[in-house]
Amino acid sequence: MKFAWLPALLLTCVASAQEGPLETRIHRAIDLPFLRIDPRGDVLGKGTQSLSVSLTSANDLRSMSSQAGALFEDYEVERFLVRYRKGLGNGFDYTIDLPVVDRGGGFMDPFIEFWHQHVLGIHGNIRDNIPYGQSQVNLPDGSRYSSAFGIGDLSGAITKQVSSGLQVTTAVKVPTGNAGALIGSGAFDAALSLEDRFHLTSRWDLYVQLGEVFQGKATSLANSRPWVHQESLSLVKHANRWDDWIIQWESEASAIVTGIAGSDSSQRSLSLAYRRKWKGHSIEAFFTEDGDWLNFRVPELVNIAPDFTIGVHYNLFF
Numbered sequence: 149m150k151f152a153w154l155p156a157l158l159l160t161c162v163a164s165a166q167e168g169p170l171e172t173r174i175h176r177a178i179d180l181p182f183l184r185i186d187p188r189g190d191v192l193g194k195g196t197q198s199l200s201v202s203l204t205s206a207n208d209l210r211s212m213s214s215q216a217g218a219l220f221e222d223y224e225v226e227r228f229l230v231r232y233r234k235g236l237g238n239g240f241d242y243t244i245d246l247p248v249v250d251r252g253g254g255f256m257d258p259f260i261e262f263w264h265q266h267v268l269g270i271h272g273n274i275r276d277n278i279p280y281g282q283s284q285v286n287l288p289d290g291s292r293y294s295s296a297f298g299i300g301d302l303s304g305a306i307t308k309q310v311s312s313g314l315q316v317t318t319a320v321k322v323p324t325g326n327a328g329a330l331i332g333s334g335a336f337d338a339a340l341s342l343e344d345r346f347h348l349t350s351r352w353d354l355y356v357q358l359g360e361v362f363q364g365k366a367t368s369l370a371n372s373r374p375w376v377h378q379e380s381l382s383l384v385k386h387a388n389r390w391d392d393w394i395i396q397w398e399s400e401a402s403a404i405v406t407g408i409a410g411s412d413s414s415q416r417s418l419s420l421a422y423r424r425k426w427k428g429h430s431i432e433a434f435f436t437e438d439g440d441w442l443n444f445r446v447p448e449l450v451n452i453a454p455d456f457t458i459g460v461h462y463n464l465f466f
Contacts, residue, residue, distance in 0.1 A: 166430045168345075169355045169382030170396050170421045171461065174453050175206035175436075177225055177251060177285050177293070177330060178369060179403040179415060183303055183321035183337035187357050187380045187396070190345075191309035194237030197466050202229045204459035206436075207256040209275055210452075216407025217288030222278060224254020225454075227300075239309040243319075247300035249331050251293075253281030260456045268440060285330060288406050289370045296329035303337075313345035317359075327368040335364025341378075355382040363403065371405040394421040394434070397449065410452065417453035432461040 168189020173180075192198060203226065210221040228248040235241045257280040264270040285293040305319035319339045325332020341359035348354055357380040366372035378400040385393045396419040402412045418441065421434035438453035439446075 166423070166425045166463065166465065167353070167384065167386065167392060169357075169380065169384065170394050170419055170432060170434055171200070171202075171231070172204065172396075172398075172419065172434065172436070172459060174398055174400060174415050174417055175204055175225055175227060175457055176208060176415060176452070176454055177221065177223055178287070179400070180225065180227070180249070181301065181325065181327070181330060181333040181366070181369070182363050182372070182376070182403045183301070183319060183339050183361055184378055184400065185305065185317050185319050185339050185341040185357075185359050185361075187343060187355055187382050187398075188243075188307070188315075188317075191239055191307050191315060192233060192235030192241045192465075194235045196235040198231075198233045198463060199466075200229075200231045200233075200461055200463040202231070202459060202461040203227070204229070204457060205254065205256065206454035206457040207254055207260055208454040209278060210411070211274055212408045212410050214288075214408045217290075218286070219288055219406055219408050219411055220284060220286040222282040222284050223251050223295075224256060224283075226250040226252075226254070241307050243305040243307070245303045245305075247325075248298070249300045249325070250297045251330070252283045252295040252297075254283075256456060256458075257281060263456065264440065270440060270443070287370070288408060291368070291370065293330040296326070296331055298326050298329060298331045300325040301332040301337075313347075315343050317341040317343070323364075323367075327366065330368070333364065333369065333372070334367030335372075337364055338362045351386045353384045353386070355380070355384065357382075366404070369404050371407075372403060373401060373405060376401040376403060390425050392423040392425070394423065394432075395419070396421065402452070413447065414451055415453050416447065416449065416451040417457070418450050419457075428465045430461075430463045430465075432459075432463075434459050434461075 169187035303321040321337040327334030436457035
């Protein structure tokens, strides 16, 4: 009987892991090949494992120019991610990510046009004169990318739970994706992240993340930054024991320097997510907006990012 508390402890670890922020990132095509550390829940207890599968669709349309040249992005990227995590004990767990990326014309163009016109009240937008279903990433240096499909760059991370709320994550990425097709970066990356959780009330938690990424020199994309900062704020409301609502802000430096100020400014987005939890499982659905939401008037809140992103995550804890 002296180990009767173990099942309860395991359930507590699983529950807290299910109640963290939304594990996602900004999905702009020229940022996506590089390593980022997603916000996450608490470290898993020893022997506890989780397997998550997610599908994220990000649609983008952007035309900018300067003396450096012209930039045009019009695509939809579907990213399927398999994430395995296991608790090692002593406050450690590890994570392995395997992404599969499909960039093409997508399906969301007409829905986004309707959203812009009838929900956000945006008229005279660039989308009014662009055909649906294009797949182009044209950069000022003359680089051109079209539709592509393949396995992305594999990454792994180790996380240490320092205290009840604070955790430290280190991660590395290996160049397994096709850099010439803008599926991978062609280089190794490394990153460090600090995340803290603050219990505001019995129903509200705030997660704060600060991170720094060392980006290896990309082999196809020109002028990749050697260092990129990333930050996130996640406000989680526990509506009841089964349902969570999440508002999440994410920010990071642009992965590459194009010479066009708007493109090279901080990438920022705002997400709204719903999570349903039950008996070691959870499912999350979310959408993410860029600066269109506020017509780019508050770049500190929302700025350059894909026009519209939707996603669903399924998580199994065992």
